[in-house]
Amino acid sequence: MPLVLDPALKTSRNSGRPVRWWVGIDGGGTSTRALVADEQGRIVGRGESGASALNQGTEQAWRHIAEAIQKAGVPGLELRECALGLGLSGTGVPAQLQSFVAADPGVARFTLVTDGMVALLGAHGGRPGALLISGTGSVAEALLEDGSRRMTGGWGWQIGDEGSGAWLGQQAMKIAQAAFDGRAPRGSLAENVYATVGASREQLLAFCAQAGQGGYAGLARLVFDNEHSDPAAAALLDAAARALDALAEVLHPNLPLALAGSIAQRLGARLSPALQSRRVEPQGEPVAGALWLIQQETMSA
Numbered sequence: 001m002p003l004v005l006d007p008a009l010k011t012s013r014n015s016g017r018p019v020r021w022w023v024g025i026d027g028g029g030t031s032t033r034a035l036v037a038d039e040q041g042r043i044v045g046r047g048e049s050g051a052s053a054l055n056q057g058t059e060q061a062w063r064h065i066a067e068a069i070q071k072a073g074v075p076g077l078e079l080r081e082c083a084l085g086l087g088l089s090g091t092g093v094p095a096q097l098q099s100f101v102a103a104d105p106g107v108a109r110f111t112l113v114t115d116g117m118v119a120l121l122g123a124h125g126g127r128p129g130a131l132l133i134s135g136t137g138s139v140a141e142a143l144l145e146d147g148s149r150r151m152t153g154g155w156g157w158q159i160g161d162e163g164s165g166a167w168l169g170q171q172a173m174k175i176a177q178a179a180f181d182g183r184a185p186r187g188s189l190a191e192n193v194y195a196t197v198g199a200s201r202e203q204l205l206a207f208c209a210q211a212g213q214g215g216y217a218g219l220a221r222l223v224f225d226n227e228h229s230d231p232a233a234a235a236l237l238d239a240a241a242r243a244l245d246a247l248a249e250v251l252h253p254n255l256p257l258a259l260a261g262s263i264a265q266r267l268g269a270r271l272s273p274a275l276q277s278r279r280v281e282p283q284g285e286p287v288a289g290a291l292w293l294i295q296q297e298t299m300s301a
Contacts, residue, residue: 009117009149011091011101012297014109019298020081021074024291025065027052027088028115029136029157029166029213034068035287036077041295045072046287051214054090055156058099061088066105084110085294087118087286089137092154111297115286116141117149122289123258123282126296130278132248134240135261136217138164140247142255153247157213163243165263168223169216171236177204187230192222224266241270248275258282 024035032052036045049067052060065086066079084107090096091114104110120131120143130142138161139154157166176193178184180201196219197207207215226233244267248257257278259268268279284292 009113009147010293010297011097011112012110013101013104015106017080017108019083019108021077021083022291022295022298023069023082023084024118024287024289024294025052025068025084025086025088026115026118026285026287026290027061027065027086029053029056029089030217032064032068033287034065034072035291036069036072036074037291037295045074045077047071047073052088053213054088054093054096054100056090056212058096058103061100062103062105079105079107082107083294083298085118085290085292085297086110086112087115087290087293088112089115109294109298111294113293114141114154116151116154117143118289118293119260119286120149120289121292122284122286123260124256125283126289126292128255129280130248130252130255130257131260132244132251132257132264132275133260134164134244134264134267136165136213137161138167138244138247138261138263140244140251142252150251152251157216163240163247163263163267164261165217165220166213167216167243168236168240168263169211169219171239172219172223172233173204173208173216175232175236180204184232187226187232189222189226189230189233189236192226193219196222220263237267238270241267245272245275254278256280260286 022037026033032049034047038044047068049064052064116139123131128145132140140152142150176190179186179190223233223236
């Protein structure tokens with residue numbers, strides 16, 4: 001039998017109105033994905049929109065959630081008839097969570113957990129397991145037999161999220177700045193950063209002033225692109241892998257471990273042998289875990 005989640009891990013609201021559509025939402029710092037099912041549980045549409053991480057604003061989060069659902073292209077779908085399983089980045093900050101819940105645009109019901117939790121549910125089919133996520137941000141989470149959760153990392157791109165896309169982009173910018181000053185070799189990674197954001201001090205500073213999580217994550221591809229031509233890029237990828245090793249190793253010693261997120265997938269071969277021996281392929285994607293969540297919540301209500 002699938003696990004019953006610890007109630008402390010979720011926030012729910014129920015208007016009491018009838019539900020016609022079940023929608024899973026996976027929302028992070030770069031994009032929001034929606035998976036829509038009808039009353040019989042049949043998948044009838046998918047949609048995608050911009051970021052819905054709560055640290056980027058409540059209004060934007062709800063707007064992009066609604067856009068992703070709309071882009072699923074399901075005739076006759078209305079938000080007021082939807083039950084949403086929401087997995088969103090940033091729910092661990094109480095003020096952000098409260099603001100989001102208070103701004104409910106009038107959906108029939110919702111259950112909200114972290115984006116990491118829906119990824120866990122999707123990866124292991126609602127059963128115990130561990131998940132190492134690295135995309136725009138990074139975090140490691142485990143779902144235990146009693147329905148409780150363990151988590152390491154996930155402290156946010158401003159000060160943490162080591163081994164993530166945003167972290168790699170920040171490190172690439174640091175290398176470019178050091179090379180600009182003559183404090184480091186001016187290799188191909190630095191040159192690619194200049195080509196992307198500008199080669200003057202003013203352009204580099206302007207980028208950093210407005211980049212945010214998504215802007216830095218957009219530079220991560222340059223690190224991978226220059227892996228074989230610039231030792232600094234290769235060293236960054238090794239450092240990212242060691243950071244992800246550390247997240248997973250302290251999380252749990254033996255639960256099956258799945259990887260999620262574009263950066264984790266690309267760094268998979270660099271992870272430690274101990275983690276490689278526990279690695280399993282995800283059974284489903286995060287947005288499927290979000291849909292499973294709201295369907296299970298409704299069945300158990």
